[in-house]
Amino acid sequence: MSESGTLAAKAKQDTVSLTGAEIVVRALKDQGVTHIFGYPGGAVLPIYDALFADNGITHVLVRHEQGATHAAEGYARSTGKPGVVLVTSGPGATNAVTGLTDALMDSIPLVVLTGQVATHLIGTDAFQEADTVGITRACTKHNWLVRDANDLSRTLHEAFQIATTGRPGPVVIDIPKDVQFKTGEYLTPDQIRHRTFKPKTEPETASVLRAVEMMAAAKRPIFYTGGGLINSGPQASAALRELAALTGFPVTSTLMGLGAFPASSPQWLGMLGMHGTYEANHAMHDCDLMVCLGARFDDRCTGRIDKFSPASKKIHLDIDASQINKVVRVDLGIVADAGKTIAEMVKLWKAKEKKPDAAALKDWWAQIDRWRARRSLAYEASDALIKPQYAIDRLYALTRGRDVYITTEVGQHQMWAAQRFKFEEPNRWMTSGGLGTMGYGLPAAVGVQMAHRDALVIDIAGEASVQMTMQEMSTAMQYNLPIKIFILNNEYMGMVRQWQQLLHGGRYSHSYSEALPDFVKMAEAFGCLGLRASKPSELDAKIMEMIDSPKPVLFDCRVDATENCYPMIPSGAAHNEMILSALSDASVSDEGKMLV
Amino acid sequence: MANERHTLTALVDNEAGVLARVVGLFSGRGYNIESLTVGEVDPAERTSRITVVTSGPPAVIEQIEAQLKRLVPVHAVTNWTFATDGVEREMALVKVAGADRTEAKQTAAKLGARVLDDRGQATVFELTDAPANIGSFIEAMRPLGLCDVSRTGVAAISRDPG
Numbered sequence: 001m002s003e004s005g006t007l008a009a010k011a012k013q014d015t016v017s018l019t020g021a022e023i024v025v026r027a028l029k030d031q032g033v034t035h036i037f038g039y040p041g042g043a044v045l046p047i048y049d050a051l052f053a054d055n056g057i058t059h060v061l062v063r064h065e066q067g068a069t070h071a072a073e074g075y076a077r078s079t080g081k082p083g084v085v086l087v088t089s090g091p092g093a094t095n096a097v098t099g100l101t102d103a104l105m106d107s108i109p110l111v112v113l114t115g116q117v118a119t120h121l122i123g124t125d126a127f128q129e130a131d132t133v134g135i136t137r138a139c140t141k142h143n144w145l146v147r148d149a150n151d152l153s154r155t156l157h158e159a160f161q162i163a164t165t166g167r168p169g170p171v172v173i174d175i176p177k178d179v180q181f182k183t184g185e186y187l188t189p190d191q192i193r194h195r196t197f198k199p200k201t202e203p204e205t206a207s208v209l210r211a212v213e214m215m216a217a218a219k220r221p222i223f224y225t226g227g228g229l230i231n232s233g234p235q236a237s238a239a240l241r242e243l244a245a246l247t248g249f250p251v252t253s254t255l256m257g258l259g260a261f262p263a264s265s266p267q268w269l270g271m272l273g274m275h276g277t278y279e280a281n282h283a284m285h286d287c288d289l290m291v292c293l294g295a296r297f298d299d300r301c302t303g304r305i306d307k308f309s310p311a312s313k314k315i316h317l318d319i320d321a322s323q324i325n326k327v328v329r330v331d332l333g334i335v336a337d338a339g340k341t342i343a344e345m346v347k348l349w350k351a352k353e354k355k356p357d358a359a360a361l362k363d364w365w366a367q368i369d370r371w372r373a374r375r376s377l378a379y380e381a382s383d384a385l386i387k388p389q390y391a392i393d394r395l396y397a398l399t400r401g402r403d404v405y406i407t408t409e410v411g412q413h414q415m416w417a418a419q420r421f422k423f424e425e426p427n428r429w430m431t432s433g434g435l436g437t438m439g440y441g442l443p444a445a446v447g448v449q450m451a452h453r454d455a456l457v458i459d460i461a462g463e464a465s466v467q468m469t470m471q472e473m474s475t476a477m478q479y480n481l482p483i484k485i486f487i488l489n490n491e492y493m494g495m496v497r498q499w500q501q502l503l504h505g506g507r508y509s510h511s512y513s514e515a516l517p518d519f520v521k522m523a524e525a526f527g528c529l530g531l532r533a534s535k536p537s538e539l540d541a542k543i544m545e546m547i548d549s550p551k552p553v554l555f556d557c558r559v560d561a562t563e564n565c566y567p568m569i570p571s572g573a574a575h576n577e578m579i580l581s582a583l584s585d586a587s588v589s590d591e592g593k594m595l596v
Numbered sequence: 597m598a599n600e601r602h603t604l605t606a607l608v609d610n611e612a613g614v615l616a617r618v619v620g621l622f623s624g625r626g627y628n629i630e631s632l633t634v635g636e637v638d639p640a641e642r643t644s645r646i647t648v649v650t651s652g653p654p655a656v657i658e659q660i661e662a663q664l665k666r667l668v669p670v671h672a673v674t675n676w677t678f679a680t681d682g683v684e685r686e687m688a689l690v691k692v693a694g695a696d697r698t699e700a701k702q703t704a705a706k707l708g709a710r711v712l713d714d715r716g717q718a719t720v721f722e723l724t725d726a727p728a729n730i731g732s733f734i735e736a737m738r739p740l741g742l743c744d745v746s747r748t749g750v751a752a753i754s755r756d757p758g
Contacts, residue, residue, distance in 0.1 A: 133613060138624050142668040145612065162668060196609060196671050322662035325655065 041088025069099020228294020
């Protein structure tokens, strides 16, 4: 009997009839789901009813559906499990779109269930009707409208498979209200196989061997690592550490890959890219072999593409075949899982008794040390004002020895955190990289803290970003989640202000917030602890008070309002054309100004 | 890099929204569609074949193929320049009006078109041919009273037995 025949026969024996809503809850439980982030509404009431009767799944009631998606992203990123979201039709679904797009850009596995109006009302402009599968088609890995309760369990199980395997990503299952009421047959996950979706995860040995040969021959090599290592799982980070130890090569990472390689290692160059370190970017530019592991040559990382690492051979490992040669032509593309492939590299390197070119590598490290000597993350200290860099450094120092998870919003504070907060382990750093979603960090912290109840979860925030999803403080209170919102408050949309200074003649068009809330009072209004620090001398004690509080904390850290984030590769410039500090002149080409 | 014209065919699950996914991929990523044809090819397996004629630099064509393969309901994608690897055909209905359509009928017969309808004040010709020949036929009819054209888009298949 064929595999599908066996499955069908087994399915027949084992099926049970349930309502659509019961099928949803049963499928979630069978998929190992323990937490859902959601918000009820008319078109999902039957599913909420099924959840009410059931106590095996913890539902987290957010204050806005965008918050549900980011919370689920934080949950997923910090646990390696898919994040699950349940929202209603119409505005419930459209509010989830930003989080879906964010998850698609950063390859975060989300399963988002949306209610839909009853099937006979679809297309009639019914109350709270939106074409959810149409709207979310471009911001999901895949999506479904389920019109028959008998298709529901199959679709749900396929959804989990698609969200979590291959390159992870968000999926949407749109479920009309009548389907939630109707009875259908339930199939368990082991009865389901998707017809076409079979991602390739095993590397070809010949390709890995060629990569190992190229590495052994390299004189100025670099490992350029990315978020794919985090998605692949902790074994990918472990394999990278072993490969780095064997080869002695320098390692840099994208924003998304921070933590895959320990920042305390002498082989660590810091983050690369627009606000990466001088040494990482120069090493990328001057290398003769670039080994890209689970990164995608994003424009924030490459800078000007026609001047990108001109003299190097390039190896690109990615689980998504469409990423190979998308932006940068490479000499060797490997489509496979990062962890499996790097482990295979380690195995072959040892089996073939490869040795790095020690003499060349010594010269290469000497050059890297000269770049490091430029101390590109240095800043001018102040006794009067809290420099944002100083605040991050103190936050880092005072949280040592604790179980720390960091989320961020988007902007200068995010870059300072990425530059200065040193991560030793994967899954500790949650940030919106691809989409750059202001408002990500606070709800993401909610999701992280739901999964890690005893950990110290800190959202390094800006005062502009945090106001976008501020209402989730209320969620944190409801579920006793002691998240710490550490706001670097400079009263400006800092990165916008910085660009206006450097590119637009200092015309600060609408980047200053003239009417900020009193964050301490606002914290108190939510029932949280509000703290404020305005002077460097009071910072440490206030940070300790924040850490020691059992409550959610909103920390208003008043920092130097006009500090810029350096180093910086201006738009349209190459890796070796960095601006090092505020004292340097920025010169941006007209072509560069057109880039974002 | 110079643009190349390629024919891509995707064997897809015949499920709701699959065409929108393919078309949305092209519009969302700024790829060009010169012709698009869809039809079910295996009702038992519920599969359809989507044939897209596109043009672009080789790197873009390669990227289109890779992006198509990423779509969940896509089983397989073939990419060829049909001149060497495959055969393609398109069908057109071409309407010519006028008191005397004798010359149009003579020209049409020479070019392999047949008369599909000739009852009223107009003649409808049908031509199945390579797309370039369809274009030539339309141009030939233009001075002879051409008033409307309907084209199916390209259906293509590879010569390869597999």
